Amino acid sequence: MNARAFTLALVTSCLYAAALPAIDTTELPDPVLQERYETLTHELRCMQCQNQSIADSPVGLAADLRREVADQLMAGKTDAEIRDYMAARYGDFILFRPRLSARTAWLWALPGVLLLAGGVIAWRIVRQRSRLAANDPDFNADDPER
Amino acid sequence: MNRFLLPLAAFALVAIVLGVGIRNVDTKGVVASPLIGRAAPAFVLPNLLDPEAPFDSRSMAGRWYALNVWGTWCVECRVEHGTLVAARQAGQLPIIGLNWKDDGASAIAWLAQLGDPYEATAVDAEGRVAIDFGVYGAPETFLIDPQGVVVHKHIGPLSTEVWERDFVARAAAK
Numbered sequence: 357m358n359a360r361a362f363t364l365a366l367v368t369s370c371l372y373a374a375a376l377p378a379i380d381t382t383e384l385p386d387p388v389l390q391e392r393y394e395t396l397t398h399e400l401r402c403m404q405c406q407n408q409s410i411a412d413s414p415v416g417l418a419a420d421l422r423r424e425v426a427d428q429l430m431a432g433k434t435d436a437e438i439r440d441y442m443a444a445r446y447g448d449f450i451l452f453r454p455r456l457s458a459r460t461a462w463l464w465a466l467p468g469v470l471l472l473a474g475g476v477i478a479w480r481i482v483r484q485r486s487r488l489a490a491n492d493p494d495f496n497a498d499d500p501e502r
Numbered sequence: 503m504n505r506f507l508l509p510l511a512a513f514a515l516v517a518i519v520l521g522v523g524i525r526n527v528d529t530k531g532v533v534a535s536p537l538i539g540r541a542a543p544a545f546v547l548p549n550l551l552d553p554e555a556p557f558d559s560r561s562m563a564g565r566w567y568a569l570n571v572w573g574t575w576c577v578e579c580r581v582e583h584g585t586l587v588a589a590r591q592a593g594q595l596p597i598i599g600l601n602w603k604d605d606g607a608s609a610i611a612w613l614a615q616l617g618d619p620y621e622a623t624a625v626d627a628e629g630r631v632a633i634d635f636g637v638y639g640a641p642e643t644f645l646i647d648p649q650g651v652v653v654h655k656h657i658g659p660l661s662t663e664v665w666e667r668d669f670v671a672r673a674a675a676k
Contacts, residue, residue, distance in 0.1 A: 403638030416603060417638055420629040445636035447536045 379414050382426055389429050396425050396435060400442055401450045409452065535636055535655040542569070542644065542652045543634035550601055550609055550623035557598070557624040562646070566673035567596040569644040570620070570660075571632060573604040574612045576640040582659035586619035594670045599623035602632050602640055645669050 380397065384390045397411035402418045410418040410425075421442070428438050442450050454460045542559065549557045570586060572579040586597055599620035601609050606625065613623070626632050635644065645654040645668070654668055 417629070417632075420603075420633060424630075424633060444536060445633060446638065447534060447636070 380411050380422060382422060384426060384429065392435060393426060393429055396429075396438060397422055399439075399452050400425070401452055403446055403450060535652070537636055537644075537652045538655060540652060541650050542646050543631065544650075545624070545631045545634070547600075547624035547626055547631060550599070550606065550625050551613070551618075552622075557622045559598075559624075559650075562596075562598065563650060564648045565596060566648060567598055567621075567646055568669055569598050569600055569635075569646060571600045571602050571635070571637050571640050571642045573602045573640050574608040575604065576602075578659045579641045580616070582641055582661075583616050583619070585660045585662050585665055587617040588662065589665055589670075590619040590621075595673050596621045600631065600635075600637075601625050602637065603627065603629045643669070645672060647673075 382393065384393055394411065398409045400410045400421060402408045402410045402413035402415060402421075404415045404417050405413050408418075410421045424441075425438055428441065433441075439451060439455075443455070448454060448457075448460070454463060456464055544559050546556050546558045549555050589595065590597060597620050599622070601623050603626065606627075609623070609625075613620075624631070635642075639657065641659055643656045643660055644652055645656075647653050653672060656664060656668060660669075
């Protein structure tokens with residue numbers, strides 16, 4: 357394939373992708389609600405496909421759950437109430453952002469603990485090296501490479 | 503000794519994590535229901551075979567029963583259907599059907615053709631009751647006790663063995 361044909365194919369495929377119909381075409385009358393709707397539907401897991409959010413999934417249950425989110429937003433429910441509603445029925449697994457609880461505490465604490473552990477190890481290595489260097493009679497501070 | 507300690511600990515950690523993963527491989531993708539031990543959602547829905555008499559879940563109070571979520575579009579439901587029909591013939595435990603997002607005429611034809619294992623079939627055309635039960639893929643079957651509490655949930659087709667062990671035996675034990 358020559359360069360021109362390749363470019364043409366590339367451009368055509370991009371146009372095609374842009375022309376694919378969106379899965380979710382829900383439009384709420386209020387732009388603020390619409391924004392909350394989009395955030396929420398991207399945070400809720402499609403239980404049938406499990407690695408997609410309900411906003412991205414074409415399956416029937418995802419559409420039902422989107423309708424539920426839209427209805428509850430229109431009824432004036434808060435984001436937290438809607439998340440609780442979903443978690444009460446489908447478990448915490450439906451939330452892509454796990455909530456802080458006794459079971460998930462380690463999940464949230466782990467990055468901090470690992471960072472701290474790494475810091476301690478690095479500090480000990482540095483201290484050990486500098487002590488070795490100080491005790492080495494051949495060590496020349498002006499030329500550490502020697 | 504000391505220089506082997508850290509790699510050994512790291513290896514043990516990886517081994518434990520992978521070991522737990524292998525042990526849980528059967529239940530991978532199966533989500534435990536938060537409904538277990540809680541009151542089953544109450545509902546009133548049209549009755550598939552008797553449009554005059556809506557099905558009210560409160561009519562089951564005082565009895566053990568199984569709630570089976572199914573649809574004619576669901577291939578696995580056909581797989582378990584024989585188990586359910588046999589269970590009804592044995593009279594072990596009443597089964598209520600929840601016909602989930604289905605076409606009414608197809609559902610009636612399905613029961614006429616394959617046999618009707620259900621004491622009543624509630625029609626959940628919009629899928630709202632299924633959401634209340636946290637249903638995410640048919641077939642799913644709930645065991646509900648005389649106080650209306652969800653005791654057990656099975657996801658996927660029921661075999662006679664699973665039916666006897668997880669439903670009939672549990673209902674008989676208490």
